[in-house]
Amino acid sequence: xxxxxxxxxxxxxxxxxxxxxxxxxxxxxxxxxxxxxxxxxxxxxxxxxxxxxxxxxxxxxxxxxxxxxxxxxxxxxxxxxxxxxxxxxxxxxxxxxxxxxxxxxxxxxxxxxxxxxxxxxxxxxxxxxxxxxxxxxxxxxxxxxxxxxxxxxxxxxxxxxxxxxxxxxxxxxxxxxxxxxxxxxxxxxxxxxxxxxxxxxxxxxxxxxxxxxxxxxxxxxxxxxxxxxxxxxxxx
Amino acid sequence: xxxxxxxxxxxxxxxxxxxxxxxxxxxxxxxxxxxxxxxxxxxxxxxxxxxxxxxxxxxxxxxxxxxxxxxxxxxxxxxxxxxxxxxxxxxxxxxxxxxxxxxxxxxxxxxxxxxxxxxxxxxxxxxxxxxxxxxxxxxxxxxxxxxxxxxxxxxxxxxxxxxxxxxxxxxxxxxxxxxxxxxxxxxxxxxxxxxxxxxxxxxxxxxxxxxxxxxxxxxxxxxxxxxxxxxxxxxxxxxxxxxxxxxxxxxxxxxxxxxxxxxxxxxxxxxxxxxxxxxxxxxxxxxxxxxxx
Amino acid sequence: xxxxxxxxxxxxxxxxxxxxxxxxxxxxxxxxxxxxxxxxxxxxxxxxxxxxxxxxxxxxxxxxxxxxxxxxxxxxxxxxxxxxxxxxxxxxxxxxxxxxxxxxxxxxxxxxxxxxxxxxxxxxxxxxxxxxxxxxxxxxxxxxxxxxxxxxxxxxxxxxxxxxxxxxxxxxxxxxxxxxxxxxxxxxxxxxxxxxxxxxxxxxxxxxxxxxxxxxxxxxxxxxxxxxxxxxxxxxxxxxxxxxxxxxxxxxxxxxxxxxxxxxxxxxxxxxxxxxxxxxxxxxxxxxxxxxxxxxxxxxxxxxxxxxxxxxxxxxxxxxxxxxxxxxxxxxxxxxxxxxxxxxxxxxxxxxxxxxxxxxxx
Numbered sequence: 001x002x003x004x005x006x007x008x009x010x011x012x013x014x015x016x017x018x019x020x021x022x023x024x025x026x027x028x029x030x031x032x033x034x035x036x037x038x039x040x041x042x043x044x045x046x047x048x049x050x051x052x053x054x055x056x057x058x059x060x061x062x063x064x065x066x067x068x069x070x071x072x073x074x075x076x077x078x079x080x081x082x083x084x085x086x087x088x089x090x091x092x093x094x095x096x097x098x099x100x101x102x103x104x105x106x107x108x109x110x111x112x113x114x115x116x117x118x119x120x121x122x123x124x125x126x127x128x129x130x131x132x133x134x135x136x137x138x139x140x141x142x143x144x145x146x147x148x149x150x151x152x153x154x155x156x157x158x159x160x161x162x163x164x165x166x167x168x169x170x171x172x173x174x175x176x177x178x179x180x181x182x183x184x185x186x187x188x189x190x191x192x193x194x195x196x197x198x199x200x201x202x203x204x205x206x207x208x209x210x211x212x213x214x215x216x217x218x219x220x221x222x223x224x225x226x227x228x229x230x231x232x233x234x235x236x
Numbered sequence: 237x238x239x240x241x242x243x244x245x246x247x248x249x250x251x252x253x254x255x256x257x258x259x260x261x262x263x264x265x266x267x268x269x270x271x272x273x274x275x276x277x278x279x280x281x282x283x284x285x286x287x288x289x290x291x292x293x294x295x296x297x298x299x300x301x302x303x304x305x306x307x308x309x310x311x312x313x314x315x316x317x318x319x320x321x322x323x324x325x326x327x328x329x330x331x332x333x334x335x336x337x338x339x340x341x342x343x344x345x346x347x348x349x350x351x352x353x354x355x356x357x358x359x360x361x362x363x364x365x366x367x368x369x370x371x372x373x374x375x376x377x378x379x380x381x382x383x384x385x386x387x388x389x390x391x392x393x394x395x396x397x398x399x400x401x402x403x404x405x406x407x408x409x410x411x412x413x414x415x416x417x418x419x420x421x422x423x424x425x426x427x428x429x430x431x432x433x434x435x436x437x438x439x440x441x442x443x444x445x446x447x448x449x450x451x452x453x454x455x456x457x458x459x460x461x462x463x464x465x466x467x468x469x470x471x472x473x474x475x476x477x478x479x480x481x482x483x484x485x486x487x488x489x490x491x492x493x494x495x496x497x498x499x500x501x502x503x504x505x506x507x508x509x510x511x512x513x514x515x516x517x518x519x520x521x522x523x524x525x526x527x528x529x
Numbered sequence: 530x531x532x533x534x535x536x537x538x539x540x541x542x543x544x545x546x547x548x549x550x551x552x553x554x555x556x557x558x559x560x561x562x563x564x565x566x567x568x569x570x571x572x573x574x575x576x577x578x579x580x581x582x583x584x585x586x587x588x589x590x591x592x593x594x595x596x597x598x599x600x601x602x603x604x605x606x607x608x609x610x611x612x613x614x615x616x617x618x619x620x621x622x623x624x625x626x627x628x629x630x631x632x633x634x635x636x637x638x639x640x641x642x643x644x645x646x647x648x649x650x651x652x653x654x655x656x657x658x659x660x661x662x663x664x665x666x667x668x669x670x671x672x673x674x675x676x677x678x679x680x681x682x683x684x685x686x687x688x689x690x691x692x693x694x695x696x697x698x699x700x701x702x703x704x705x706x707x708x709x710x711x712x713x714x715x716x717x718x719x720x721x722x723x724x725x726x727x728x729x730x731x732x733x734x735x736x737x738x739x740x741x742x743x744x745x746x747x748x749x750x751x752x753x754x755x756x757x758x759x760x761x762x763x764x765x766x767x768x769x770x771x772x773x774x775x776x777x778x779x780x781x782x783x784x785x786x787x788x789x790x791x792x793x794x795x796x797x798x799x800x801x802x803x804x805x806x807x808x809x810x811x812x813x814x815x816x817x818x819x820x821x822x823x824x825x826x827x828x829x830x831x832x833x834x835x836x837x838x839x840x841x842x843x844x845x846x847x848x849x850x851x852x853x854x855x856x857x858x859x860x861x862x863x864x865x866x867x868x869x870x871x872x873x874x875x876x877x878x879x880x881x882x883x884x885x886x887x888x889x890x891x
Contacts, residue, residue: 072418087409089405090409091407092405096401096405103402271654326843335787342827458665510662
């Protein structure tokens with residue numbers, strides 16, 4: 001059974017419809033990518049899953065239709081959304097941001113262990129653990145956002161453009177940690193990424209969106225083998 | 237020398253009044269990210285409830301407890317019924333909505349009790365004791381003590397509890413907080429409720445000195461805002477220290493600088509606040525926020 | 530977030546031409562109405578109309594710094610009061626009217642600029658605090674320096690009587706003076722906010738970092754906005770004295786600043802028309818509430834304020850748009866949650882085949 005399954009999902013902001021019937025699925029412990037140009041509906045698809053945009057169609061999480069639930073409810077079910085623009089809490093310290101991520105959990109000891117795990121995953125954060133998140137660099141904020149999502153001990157992390165605005169080497173480091181997180185923490189992922197090279201380092205398969213519709217779906221190797229995909233998303 | 241100490245002590249007891257409301261402002265700011273002009277109105281309304289109870293013979297302490305509970309419910313209700321409508325919109329509109337609430341609440345108080353001030357019984361005995369040649373009223377000592385307890389409680393709430401952390405997170409970024417599963421709307425209600433409950437304590441503490449009227453806290457609100465902002469807005473300790481500073485500076489200027497006197501003494505702390513803010517924009521105790529580019 | 534609205538008529542040259550003619554016609558009607566109104570109204574009505582002009586200019590200044598540039602100001606009443614005091618001083622010392630008006634504009638502008646030079650580096654609440662301090666400090670200063678201000682008693686003046694030859698009553702004459710000043714101020718402000726400076730205001734409001742990258746100095750822009758706001762505040766003080774013939778420390782109290790902010794938001798932030806509507810609100814609501822029930826003026830005003838905020842969060846200026854939307858949504862329900870729209874059905878076959886050609890992972 002798939003962990004997450006979207007069936008013919010549409011979404012709109014006010015009168016503007018952005019998704020016109022998206023379907024794809026994510027298997028248990030899998031990682032799937034959403035590729036596409038700006039405005040293709042990648043971010044909106046993630047927002048549909050986490051319940052921050054109005055949708056129609058069915059969104060099944062562990063077999064249960066979660067469409068229409070708000071973000072705090074979907075978070076409770078085990079969906080952690082790392083939003084576009086990172087969403088770090090600027091006035092709170094790094095440690096406090098991580099603790100906010102663990103808000104729904106009651107296992108205090110394990111929370112402390114997990115904070116240490118995140119700081120081990122992102123050594124940059126270790127040095128800044130007491131500073132305000134607003135004082136961090138873009139890369140550090142992205143690391144913090146991923147770490148905060150992990151702190152919820154989610155079943156699936158929705159990752160939105162984790163490389164946006166980062167220097168290539170920093171983006172690489174963020175993705176290396178995400179790969180490690182996927183391997184060690186047994187969490188599934190939906191990865192939205194402009195840079196398909198980075199995306200393909202994490203995902204098993206991917207869906208290509210075009211103007212709110214599914215244009216193409218395939219495994220990583222298939223997509224990487226396609227000339228059209230290479231030209232459009234892999235720079236050559 | 238003892239005159240100097242007397243002036244300072246009197247300044248501190250004024251400062252305690254400013255601090256009481258400043259703490260409530262800090263609380264709402266911490267919980268909602270808004271400057272709440274309705275703070276004074278909520279405090280006065282809750283204090284009038286206590287006043288009505290004392291008029292029918294309820295002991296002051298019990299009246300205070302009822303006023304605090306009433307304040308909590310009032311604050312939560314106003315958040316749920318009014319302020320929720322403005323969340324996520326233009327912050328200017330939300331602030332003007334708090335101004336509207338202030339006007340409505342004072343109007344309501346005036347509707348039931350009129351505009352003229354009424355005497356209000358004190359929680360503490362109305363006696364003055366002499367310590368080393370300085371006269372201090374028990375009322376001031378009591379007010380300051382309660383205030384320090386409240387300040388420490390707030391500091392603990394924000395720094396060491398999960399609820400406090402969650403409230404700060406929601407004030408910082410409600411949308412992002414919801415993604416971590418925080419019950420944003422409930423937390424905002426609690427924030428407003430606590431602030432109004434705190435306002436009730438502040439109102440009952442200062443009403444014996446100021447006499448209770450719908451406009452009782454109008455001028456205090458300005459001092460309290462100055463204290464809260466000077467203190468860095470997110471720091472309960474900062475707000476109290478700043479309020480004490482403002483109270484003392486005002487009194488000292490009035491007492492020692494002849495050309496200032498009673499008329500102009502209010503200008504002195506505000507000019508001091510301007511100078512301090514220009515030099516140190518994050519306030520005395522605020523954490524510096526580096527703005528992302 | 531209300532940002533500056535670009536000209537909305539982009540549908541075609543034909544309709545924009547008719548819109549232009551409609552606009553010119555509306556301005557013409559308005560001009561005639563402004564000229565005729567005092568001739569057919571009672572002195573009381575003329576006084577209220579003149580008050581609207583006075584506070585429209587004060588709110589215009591506030592809107593430039595707050596609505597257009599996004600900088601909180603809780604001190605506009607201080608500049609209103611300063612202008613009124615300068616006007617009173619000038620009149621009592623026999624200065625010519627135009628010179629007095631000039632000083633009422635320049636002196637508050639300089640004061641506002643000096644404050645802004647120190648404060649414009651601050652943002653948000655620190656800035657709010659500094660502007661809030663202006664009326665708080667101003668009121669006791671006005672009481673204290675009574676040789677200039679008349680102290681708590683204030684200054685009574687008697688000026689701006691209608692010239693005998695014209696045959697107008699004083700209230701009509703004063704109406705024409707303040708309305709003329711207001712019209713000039715609004716035309717200048719409108720050109721300002723629609724031009725290069727207005728664009729830099731909007732960019733600074735939107736994002737200071739972006740402004741910097743576009744070569745717009747946020748600091749200088751904010752100082753400019755504050756200076757213009759203070760200038761207009763001072764001019765409104767001159768106008769205030771023209772119709773009230775009296776000023777006292779009460780003119781600059783903090784509560785007036787707060788009410789001006791409320792009126793600005795009620796009228797419509799970053800909107801010229803909204804500014805006028807805000808002034809109408811500012812003047813008329815207390816008057817009307819007082820007529821309904823004089824002992825409940827505050828309660829009624831507050832309730833009206835809250836009601837307008839609820840129904841029109843973007844201000845009175847958004848009323849036509851709001852009505853249009855209500856009308857259109859009554860015609861056809863905007864949300865189709867139950868049945869898919871036609872575009873969904875079109876999307877289905879388009880997306881299915883490519884997905885089918887690739888391997889279905891399991």
